[in-house]
Amino acid sequence: MILSRLSVSVVAVLCSVTLLVAKELAADVNRLVGVSQIDITPDYPVRLTGYGSRREEASKVEQRLRAKALAFGSDAEGPAVLVTVDNLGVPASMRTEVLRRVATQSKLQSERFTISSSHTHCAPMLLGLAPNIFSMDIPAEHLPAIERYTRELTDKLEQVILAALANRKPARLHWGIGKVGFAANRRSFPIKPVDHDLPVLRITNPNGDVRGILTGYACHCTTLSSNFFHADWAGSAQLALEREFPGAIALTAIGCGADQNPAPRSTLELVTQHGEALAKEAKRLVNEKLTPVNGALVCRTKNIELAYSKLPTREEWQAIADGKSGGVYHAKKNLARLDRGEKLPTKLPYLVQTWSFGNELAMVFLPGEVVVDYSLRLKHEFDRTRLWVNGYSNDVPCYIPSKRVLDEGGYEGGGAMIYFDRPTKFAGDVEDRIIKAVHELMPKGFLAK
Ligand SMILES: [Zn+2]
Numbered sequence: 001m002i003l004s005r006l007s008v009s010v011v012a013v014l015c016s017v018t019l020l021v022a023k024e025l026a027a028d029v030n031r032l033v034g035v036s037q038i039d040i041t042p043d044y045p046v047r048l049t050g051y052g053s054r055r056e057e058a059s060k061v062e063q064r065l066r067a068k069a070l071a072f073g074s075d076a077e078g079p080a081v082l083v084t085v086d087n088l089g090v091p092a093s094m095r096t097e098v099l100r101r102v103a104t105q106s107k108l109q110s111e112r113f114t115i116s117s118s119h120t121h122c123a124p125m126l127l128g129l130a131p132n133i134f135s136m137d138i139p140a141e142h143l144p145a146i147e148r149y150t151r152e153l154t155d156k157l158e159q160v161i162l163a164a165l166a167n168r169k170p171a172r173l174h175w176g177i178g179k180v181g182f183a184a185n186r187r188s189f190p191i192k193p194v195d196h197d198l199p200v201l202r203i204t205n206p207n208g209d210v211r212g213i214l215t216g217y218a219c220h221c222t223t224l225s226s227n228f229f230h231a232d233w234a235g236s237a238q239l240a241l242e243r244e245f246p247g248a249i250a251l252t253a254i255g256c257g258a259d260q261n262p263a264p265r266s267t268l269e270l271v272t273q274h275g276e277a278l279a280k281e282a283k284r285l286v287n288e289k290l291t292p293v294n295g296a297l298v299c300r301t302k303n304i305e306l307a308y309s310k311l312p313t314r315e316e317w318q319a320i321a322d323g324k325s326g327g328v329y330h331a332k333k334n335l336a337r338l339d340r341g342e343k344l345p346t347k348l349p350y351l352v353q354t355w356s357f358g359n360e361l362a363m364v365f366l367p368g369e370v371v372v373d374y375s376l377r378l379k380h381e382f383d384r385t386r387l388w389v390n391g392y393s394n395d396v397p398c399y400i401p402s403k404r405v406l407d408e409g410g411y412e413g414g415g416a417m418i419y420f421d422r423p424t425k426f427a428g429d430v431e432d433r434i435i436k437a438v439h440e441l442m443p444k445g446f447l448a449k
C-alpha cells in the first residue's frame with residue numbers, strides 16, 4: 001500500500017516536471033557549442049599566491065585545480081571561447097600568448113576570447129601577477145617551479161581551448177538569474193553593498209541532456225588560506241554540479257567581488273557548504289524554466305587607459321623606503337627603476353569587453369579585482385534582467401575601486417596597489433572611464449528603460 005502510494009506521487013511529480021519542461025520555450029539547436037576541461041594541478045611543489053604570509057612551497061592536493069572552456073559558434077561566423085581557470089589571476093601576457101597560439105590553429109580573435117580567473121588563493125603563483133605580494137624577492141630555489149607552472153598553464157589553456165573548439169556540436173542555450181547569499185561585504189566602512197545574483201547559463205544537447213553549466217558569482221575565493229591546492233568555493237560548486245548532472249562540465253566565472261568575502265570562512269567544511277549552496281541554487285535553475293538564448297553572439301572590446309593619481313616624487317619614494325611601512329619593498333623597487341633612468345607608468349592599459357547574444361543576454365567582462373559598485377551601477381544603467389557582469393577577466397592587474405571606494409581608501413581603495421607593483425592609487429575618474437567604455441560597447445537595446 002505504502003509503496004503504491006509512493007509510486008503514484010512519483011508519477012505525479014514526474015508529470016509536473018515534464019509539463020514544466022514542455023512549457024519552456026525551446027532554444028534553437030542551430031548553435032554549435034563545445035565544452036572541455038583539463039586538470040591543471042601541479043604534481044610538484046610550488047609556491048601559492050594570494051596571501052603574503054605563506055612562504056613555503058605547497059605540495060598537498062586538497063582539491064584538484066581545473067581549467068575549462070566553452071566554445072560558441074561555427075568557423076564561418078567566427079568562434080567565441082570563454083575559459084574559466086582555477087588561479088588567482090591569469091595575466092594579460094599569458095592571455096596574449098594563448099590567443100596567439102590558438103589563432104594559428106583556428107579563427108579565434110581577441111574580441112571573441114575571454115579568460116575568467118576564479119581568484120582561488122590556493123593555486124600556484126604565476127610570473128607577471130601580483131609580483132610584490134610577499135614584499136620580498138622570491139628565493140632563487142623557488143623560482144624554477146613558478147616558471148615551470150607558468151609555462152605549463154599556458155600550454156594547458158591552449159589545449160583546453162582547442163579541445164572545446166573540436167568538441168562543438170549542436171546545442172541549446174538557456175539562462176536565468178538566481179540568488180545565493182554567502183558573499184558578504186568585507187570592508188570596514190559603513191556602506192556595505194553586496195550583489196547576490198547568480199546568473200546561470202545552461203548548455204544542453206538537442207535531446208535535453210545537460211552538457212555544461214556556467215555560473216557567475218561576485219565573491220572572493222578566499223574561504224581557505226592553508227598551504228595546499230584547492231579551488232575554493234568555485235571548485236566545490238563545480239564538483240557538486242557535476243555530481244548532480246553526470247557528464248556535464250560546470251564552469252564558474254567571478255563577478256565584481258573584490259570587496260566581498262565568503263562568510264563564514266576558513267575551514268574545509270565551510271568551503272563545501274558554500275559550494276553546495278551555489279550548486280543547489282544553480283541546480284534549481286537548471287531544472288526550471290529558463291530563457292532561451294537564440295540571438296547571434298556579438299563580441300566587442302575597447303582598450304582604454306586608467307590614469308593613476310599623482311606619482312610620488314623621488315624624495316617621497318625615499319622617505320617610504322627609509323620607513324617601516326609595508327611599502328618599503330615597493331618603494332625600493334621604484335627607486336631602483338628611477339636610478340636606471342626608467343620612467344614610472346602614469347596609466348594602466350585596460351581591456352573592456354562585452355558579449356551580447358541578440359537582445360536576450362549581455363555579458364560584460366572587466367579585468368582586475370572589480371568592486372561590487374560596478375556591477376550594481378551597470379545593473380542600474382542597463383536592464384538587469386538581461387545583464388551578466390564579470391570581473392577577474394582577461395587580466396588581474398590590481399584592484400579596480402569605484403569612486404566611492406577610492407575616496408574611502410583602505411585596501412581595495414589603493415592600499416593593495418603595492419602588491420601588484422602599480423606605482424600609486426588611481427585618479428578620481430577611474431569608475432567613469434570604465435563605465436563610459438561599457439556604454440560605448442554595449443548595444444543600446446540593453447539600456448534600462
Ligand atoms: Zn583579491
